[in-house]
Amino acid sequence: MHAAILVFPGSNCDRDLAVAFERAGARVTMVWHKDTDLPAGVDLVGVPGGFSYGDYLRCGAIAANSPICRAMVGHAGRGGYVLGICNGFQILTETGLLPGALLRNAGLKYVCKPVALRVATAESAFTRGYREGETITVPVAHHDGNYVADPAVLDRLEAEDRVAFTYVGNPNGSARDIAGVLSENRRVLGMMPHPERMAEPAHGGTDGAAMFAALVRDLAHA
Amino acid sequence: MKARVHVMLKTGVLDPQGEAVRHALGQMGFDGVRSVRQGKVIELDLEETDEETARETVTRMCERLLANTVIESYTVELV
Numbered sequence: 001m002h003a004a005i006l007v008f009p010g011s012n013c014d015r016d017l018a019v020a021f022e023r024a025g026a027r028v029t030m031v032w033h034k035d036t037d038l039p040a041g042v043d044l045v046g047v048p049g050g051f052s053y054g055d056y057l058r059c060g061a062i063a064a065n066s067p068i069c070r071a072m073v074g075h076a077g078r079g080g081y082v083l084g085i086c087n088g089f090q091i092l093t094e095t096g097l098l099p100g101a102l103l104r105n106a107g108l109k110y111v112c113k114p115v116a117l118r119v120a121t122a123e124s125a126f127t128r129g130y131r132e133g134e135t136i137t138v139p140v141a142h143h144d145g146n147y148v149a150d151p152a153v154l155d156r157l158e159a160e161d162r163v164a165f166t167y168v169g170n171p172n173g174s175a176r177d178i179a180g181v182l183s184e185n186r187r188v189l190g191m192m193p194h195p196e197r198m199a200e201p202a203h204g205g206t207d208g209a210a211m212f213a214a215l216v217r218d219l220a221h222a
Numbered sequence: 223m224k225a226r227v228h229v230m231l232k233t234g235v236l237d238p239q240g241e242a243v244r245h246a247l248g249q250m251g252f253d254g255v256r257s258v259r260q261g262k263v264i265e266l267d268l269e270e271t272d273e274e275t276a277r278e279t280v281t282r283m284c285e286r287l288l289a290n291t292v293i294e295s296y297t298v299e300l301v
Contacts, residue, residue, distance in 0.1 A: 057287070061290065104238050104239055148236075173236075
């Protein structure tokens, strides 16, 4: 399985994400935001957390219009896999690959703590390593993680089983406790919590590791 | 030609920052503020001299970058 991790000015979880994929057995290539093409044969694009372009204008807005994101949108359009975490999730909503948007946290404060997540669906390459309904603990670290979308869009996400994770104790005001959503073809996942920061014992927990293990296993045969 | 773009959260989208400002105003003794909505103003200095073309171009800028139309509305003013 070959993963490309995008690197923007201000990304700060790119190497953590690369390590999580490498430890799960993936081959990882870091790709700079000014590149116009992804490496040949990439199975999955990882869009990391951080503060791309200093969060100027809106979180993720400028990154979403960078040359490499045009290539990423093309990759997704061809049925490729994309995983966006934290700022990566914000970027994916800004590109339109995922519905909704991430607003300032309802409590206005930056929230940085481990949170309990409910695995809302195991029906995706990202969540197949979990049991549906299982509770896992993964950290969040964001100021703008308050997921919003039209009620009709939220209804559709729920009806199509596209909510991947929900918060057990909502830390940011997200609509319907949504922590992560899948695209229509279930191959693009955006989530605010950081599974890559809970992927080996030294992190204090390994609940995130199953995501990377399942992706590497599934996409090796893709 | 200069353009001024106002970007606001759409009606119905909760604005936690505006709400915090409203709360602070109340605590300072400014009673009677029913609600506060916070947005942004973006000023552009354009080479374009034709009003209609400028308006159309800035509108495209808004749709593609300056506003996120999922949550924000915008107005374009030429000055």
